[in-house]
Structures are given as structure tokens and as C-alpha cells.
Amino acid sequence: MALIRLPHSGLVVPxxxxxxxxxxxxxxxxxIAWSGTVRDGRTLLGAFTNGGRGGxxxxxxxxxxxxxxxxxxxxxxxxxxxDPADEExxxxxLTDEHETSKSIAAAQRRxxxxxxxxxxxxxxxxxxxxxxxxxPEMVRALATECAARHPGVxxxxxxxxxxxxxxxxxxxxx
Numbered sequence: 001m002a003l004i005r006l007p008h009s010g011l012v013v014p015x016x017x018x019x020x021x022x023x024x025x026x027x028x029x030x031x032i033a034w035s036g037t038v039r040d041g042r043t044l045l046g047a048f049t050n051g052g053r054g055g056x057x058x059x060x061x062x063x064x065x066x067x068x069x070x071x072x073x074x075x076x077x078x079x080x081x082x083d084p085a086d087e088e089x090x091x092x093x094l095t096d097e098h099e100t101s102k103s104i105a106a107a108q109r110r111x112x113x114x115x116x117x118x119x120x121x122x123x124x125x126x127x128x129x130x131x132x133x134x135x136p137e138m139v140r141a142l143a144t145e146c147a148a149r150h151p152g153v154x155x156x157x158x159x160x161x162x163x164x165x166x167x168x169x170x171x172x173x174x
Contacts, residue, residue, distance in 0.1 A: 007164060008096055008101065009092075009093035009097055009100075010079070011093035011094070011097075012082070018045070018070075019094055020037065020048065021038070021098065022036065030052065030053050031054065033050060033052030034050050034052070035047045035050075036049075036091070036094065038094065040069055043066075043069075046059055048060075048090075048092075056088045057092050059091060073090070100114075100116075112129060113131055113133060113159060114126060114159045115127050115128065115129050115142070115156060116156065116166065117150055117153040118153065118155050133161075133162075133167060139158070139167075142158070142169055143156075143169050143170040146169075147172070153172065154172045155168060155171045156170040157169060157170075
């Protein structure tokens with residue numbers, strides 16, 4: 001079975017059919033509690049949930065078949081570094097895939113490109129740009145803008161719709 005690397009999280013999965021299809025969240029004052037519906041194609045498996053109080057992200061199955069399918073799926077998943085992924089890593093990565101895909105689609109509807117940047121702690125942030133990934137002079141200008149606009153950023157990349165991949169365009173050199 002060929003494994004697939006998901007584009008936004010780097011999680012390596014046995015199939016793209018198992019995915020988060022909807023996320024709901026609420027600010028509880030001490031963090032963000034959230035729940036992400038998980039499906040295998042159209043079949044409901046359950047939901048990944050996080051209580052927003054520093055606890056783990058956990059899978060809550062819809063039924064015994066959903067629990068079994070998710071155990072098999074998680075056992076086959078690998079981190080971006082190739083290590084076995086646990087339940088929490090899989091839940092957070094699938095949720096990140098869903099949320100990032102939604103952000104890309106929203107930017108595209110506005111005729112913009114989604115930019116993802118990371119700080120010193122490898123925490124991502126997002127913004128949109130009118131830069132065309134196919135125009136090198138625009139990408140160079142974007143790197144200058146990124147450095148000025150976000151001084152805490154250590155690296156940044158843009159989503160290229162054509163290649164369906166993140167393209168790094170900025171890396172801070174200190």
C-alpha cells in the first residue's frame with residue numbers, strides 16, 4: 001500500500017479518504033475547545049475532540065466499526081519524520097489539513113494566495129497576498145514584505161495552486 005504525504009501537515013497516511021470534514025470550536029476562556037467530524041468517504045467514523053484546557057486531542061468513535069477503522073488508520077500513519085503517529089498527532093494533523101484547505105479556498109475565491117509563516121517556536125500564522133507564485137519578482141517582493149511586516153517570522157511559504165504544494169520564499173538568516 002502506497003502512503004500519501006498530506007500537503008499542509010506533512011502527516012503520512014494510507015488513504016486520503018479518512019479526513020476531518022467539519023470543525024466547530026468555542027473559546028472557553030482558558031483555551032479553544034474544538035471538535036472535528038471524521039469520515040472515511042461518506043461514512044461517519046466519529047470525531048476528534050480537544051477540551052481546550054491543555055488536555056490531549058482524542059478520538060470519540062461513532063460506533064464500534066468507526067473505532068476499529070480509526071485504530072487501523074492511526075496505526076498506519078507516520079509523522080513527517082517517518083515515526084509512528086499517535087492518536088493526538090493524527091487528530092491535530094487531519095484538523096489542520098481541513099482548516100488550511102478552507103483558508104486556501106477562501107483566499108482563492110478572493111483572487112489571493114495564502115501565505116503560511118512560522119515563528120521561532122514553529123507556530124504557524126497565515127495571511128493573504130496578491131503575489132503571483134509564477135512571477136519571481138513578485139515572490140522576491142513578498143519576501144521583503146514578509147520581513148518588514150512580520151519581524152518574528154523565521155520562514156514563510158506560499159501555497160502554489162498549480163503544483164498543490166507549499167513553496168518556501170523566505171527564511172530569516174541571523
